[in-house]
Amino acid sequence: MRTFDYVRAVDTQEVVRLLADDPAASCLAGGTTQLDLMKDGVLEPPRLIDITRLPLHGIERRGESLHVGALVTMEELAADATVAERLPVVREALLLGASVQLRNMATIGGNLLQRTRCRYFRDPTVQACNKRAPDSGCAAVEGVARMHAVLGASERCIALHASDLAVALVALDALVHVQGVSERRTVPLTEFYLTADESPRRENVLEHAELITEVEIPLPPAAARSGYLKVRDRASYEFALASAAVLLLLDGGTIRRARVGLGGVGTKPWRAYEAEHVLTGAPATTATFTDAAEATMRDAFTVPGTAFKVPLARRTLVRELQTVSGVTA
Numbered sequence: 454m455r456t457f458d459y460v461r462a463v464d465t466q467e468v469v470r471l472l473a474d475d476p477a478a479s480c481l482a483g484g485t486t487q488l489d490l491m492k493d494g495v496l497e498p499p500r501l502i503d504i505t506r507l508p509l510h511g512i513e514r515r516g517e518s519l520h521v522g523a524l525v526t527m528e529e530l531a532a533d534a535t536v537a538e539r540l541p542v543v544r545e546a547l548l549l550g551a552s553v554q555l556r557n558m559a560t561i562g563g564n565l566l567q568r569t570r571c572r573y574f575r576d577p578t579v580q581a582c583n584k585r586a587p588d589s590g591c592a593a594v595e596g597v598a599r600m601h602a603v604l605g606a607s608e609r610c611i612a613l614h615a616s617d618l619a620v621a622l623v624a625l626d627a628l629v630h631v632q633g634v635s636e637r638r639t640v641p642l643t644e645f646y647l648t649a650d651e652s653p654r655r656e657n658v659l660e661h662a663e664l665i666t667e668v669e670i671p672l673p674p675a676a677a678r679s680g681y682l683k684v685r686d687r688a689s690y691e692f693a694l695a696s697a698a699v700l701l702l703l704d705g706g707t708i709r710r711a712r713v714g715l716g717g718v719g720t721k722p723w724r725a726y727e728a729e730h731v732l733t734g735a736p737a738t739t740a741t742f743t744d745a746a747e748a749t750m751r752d753a754f755t756v757p758g759t760a761f762k763v764p765l766a767r768r769t770l771v772r773e774l775q776t777v778s779g780v781t782a
């Protein structure tokens with residue numbers, strides 16, 4: 454049995470000070486990722502700082518933005534009236550994730566910071582894992598890689614980022630509010646994550662002594678349509694093989710604005726700028742949607758276990774563009 458200190462903090466400044474004092478300490482929110490990794494022996498923090506008593510539980514609409522406290526649960530956010538009315542893509546991404554029991558514990562901050570499900574990362578007996586042990590290699594590249602990434606991947610690491618919510622939020626240009634020891638900062642979610650190719654070990658720009666306090670979601674125009682499609686091995690309680698978050702603003706048969714996020718394929722929640730470029734100003738037709746999907750997957754890095762994901766992701770995106778636009782021809 455491994456022992457560790459447990460501290461229950463009550464304010465944000467206390468948490469960042471505790472983190473600054475101990476480079477190996479870690480936060481505990483809903484615990485659905487953190488405790489799993491500790492039980493598996495992947496993480497061994499000497500001190501756990503329980504942040505669940507911090508005043509970060511609110512959801513508030515301010516003008517045309519929704520401000521979501523980092524400790525709001527997935528289930529609470531999915532039930533919010535503004536989310537139901539203006540952000541169907543967020544609601545669908547949340548409700549297609551995990552199980553209701555997990556969603557009642559799991560927080561929004563923790564969801565964005567969840568670690569990869571790569572089985573080699575989660576098994577400390579595996580030696581070759583650049584994410585756990587820098588420069589040790591990557592067991593997944595020649596291993597079982599069905600649940601791995603093709604975008605932002607390389608021979609160094611093909612670990613998938615598994616959050617569904619983050620895929621919807623990158624498409625919506627959400628912002629992450631962060632509290633550090635002496636300053637606060639706001640980071641666009643599109644700039645928050647690093648690809649595994651850039652840095653297998655470090656997955657995002659959060660410093661050790663920084664806390665996510667809030668996520669800010671700009672509300673799209675009322676006329677915009679959005680949705681989330683998740684393709685997985687079974688109908689519930691399973692991570693995505695491929696997913697697409699789509700937001701479209703149509704003017705007759707022309708696409709005026711397009712925002713696209715892809716999941717199940719990226720080492721970070723993937724904003725598909727190439728697809729948006731093809732879609733914007735183009736007629737809403739299946740031919741346009743197919744061109745957009747082709748453009749997005751052009752630079753995919755595949756290994757034998759992940760090659761199927763390229764056509765799967767293309768079809769997933771085309772299908773969701775058809776559903777959101779109401780255009781099948």
Ligand SMILES: Cc1cc2nc3c(=O)[nH]c(=O)nc-3n(C[C@H](O)[C@H](O)[C@H](O)COP(=O)(O)OP(=O)(O)OC[C@H]3O[C@@H](n4cnc5c(N)ncnc54)[C@H](O)[C@@H]3O)c2cc1C
Pocket residue numbers: 479480481482483484485486487488489523524549550551552555558559560561562563564565566567615616617618663664665666690691692693
């Ligand atoms: C069986 C299973 C199935 C799942 N299926 C899905 C799925 O289909 N889709 C999906 O998206 N997710 C899925 N998940 C992941 C789940 O959504 C996450 O585990 C959960 O959202 C993490 O939130 P938490 O509050 O429990 O985080 P914790 O486990 O408490 O923390 C996770 C990490 O974030 C850090 N952290 C937490 N909050 C903050 C903060 N505010 N500031 C700084 N650091 C913080 C912690 O230190 C830790 O490193 C699944 C999980 C399990 C166990």
Ligand code: SF4
Pocket residue numbers: 569571572573574581582583584585590591592593594609610611612653
């Ligand atoms: S894919 Fe990344 S996390 Fe998985 S074994 Fe390879 S280096 Fe480690």
